[in-house]
Amino acid sequence: MKKVDIxxxxxxxxxxxAKLDPAQFDVTVHEQRPELPTxxxxxxxxxxxxxxxxELGLLESINEQGTFLAAGALRKPxxxxxxxxxxxGLVGVTRPALLRLLDSAVPVSVRRKRERVELLPSDSWLVVGADGVHSTVxxxxxxxxxxxxxxxxxxxxxxxxxxxxxxxxGEYWGRGTLFGLAPTEGGTNWYASYRSQLGPERVDVAEALKEAQQHYSHHSAAVQGVLAQATPDISLAQRIWTAPPLAKYTRGNVVLLxxxxxxxxPNLGRGACETLVDAVTLGRLINDLPRQEALHKYNRQRVLRTQQLRLASSMMGKVALAETMQPVRDGLLKQVGKRVAGKRKGA
Known part of the structure; x- marks a missing residue:
């Protein structure tokens, strides 16, 4: 049995x-949170x-618990x-629901350790850094x-x-502000992004909601109505952090996901999706190939694509949250919208 520390x-x-073969691997998941988020x-x-x-056997459950996303629009405030x-045909699923389903798919043989890892295990066949943007690994x-x-x-x-x-x-693009809303299981999923001095480490949610209400006070009644319903117990607030570009996601017996x-x-909405693809790709390769060959193929399949998406997401964010040239940006979007509408009618 090969020892894998995630x-x-x-x-x-x-x-x-959930993807690793329990007949081949002795897997331990180290997680500092005492329980899954709600x-x-x-x-x-x-x-x-x-x-x-x-591939994880969860798609049917995702379809049952999720919400199929209909048409929306890029909008002015x-x-x-x-x-x-x-x-x-995209389906939306809440992060807590996705985590619960993934958790249910993990084999019972996998050990769980509720701890913060400061020093990496030295006796592992494979160490996996799945510890987020502030990764210790x-x-x-x-x-x-x-x-x-x-x-x-x-x-x-x-x-x-x-x-x-x-x-x-849809998404509402203003001067240095972005706001999105869409249907979800149990109501409206919403998100806002703007420049702020709060944080950067821990952000008080109640303070962030007050600040958001001020930033979006000139937006539509729909946006203001959503913010009026938002309370700290059903909201999250955090600084947006990014990871620097990496040429490889592996070093020796260590790999990042x-x-x-x-x-x-978050401007392309691809972070969680690419994370799932990372994990299943790595699991499949590790199950079937010698370690170094598997890690080499993982780099080849995942680095270029994810780094391109990282860059594209950053560029999209700069356009959406621009603080100048809004008339030019919005005029270009309208022209694109007219061309798209014309093509649909022609089809």
Whole structure:
């Protein structure tokens, strides 16, 4: 039995633990949280993530518990649409629900240790850094230059009980502000991002909600109505951090997954999806190939794609949260919207 230590019991760690063959590996998941979170917003599952979930035997449950995402729009703060977006058959699932399903798929043979890991295990066949953007594994093995980097932006998000009108669904792009809302199980999933001095380490949720209400006081009634319902117990607030670019996600017998490898801004909604693909890809390779060959193929399959998405997400964030040139940006979006609408009519 080969000893595998997975540092981090979030999406990445649980998905990998669920994929590894219990007949080959003696797996331990180290997680500092005493229990799974109960508050979290909706994550859109793109096709690659859906394939990964199917490989874990969880896709049917995701479809049952999730919400299929319909059309939305990029909007001005007033709510006026600039560019209509199709849902494309995407399904949204809350982070707590996804974590519960992944947790249920982990074999009973996997050990769970509720602890914060400061020193990496020295007797492991494989050490997996699945410990997020502030990864101890990445800092230990890749050095201080690989430490997480804060952005100027805060992410405030949650779920409120009222259901959104289809005419209000989408993202609202203002001057240095972004706000999104969409239907989810039990109400409306919402998220906001803007420049803030709060944090950077721990952000008081009640203070962040007050700040958000001020930032979005000029937005549509739909946005203000959602924020009026938001309370600290059903909301989250945190500084947005990113990981620096890495040329490889492996060093010796150490490998990185998910945000530990490629933490990105949330503007493309791909972080959780690529994390699932990372975990299932690595698990499949490790199950079938010698370690070094598996890690080499993991790098080849995952580094370029995820680093491209990390860069694209950052660029999208800069456009969405720009503090100047809004008329030019919004005019270009409207022109794109007209062309897309024309093509749909032609089809």
């Amino acid at each position: 540092i981090g019991g979030g999406i990445a760690g649980l998905a990998l633990a 508050v979290g917003t909706t994550l859109a599952m793109w096709p690659g993530a859906r394939e990964a979930l199917a 007033s709510g006026q649409p600039m560019l209509t977006m199709e849902g494309g 990445r800092r230990t093995c890749w050095g201080a230059r690989a430490a997480a980097r804060p952005t100027p932006f805060l992410a405030v998000r949650g779920v409120v009980p009222s259901r959104p009108s289809p005419e209000d669904v 998910g945000d530990a490898a490629h933490a990105m801004t």
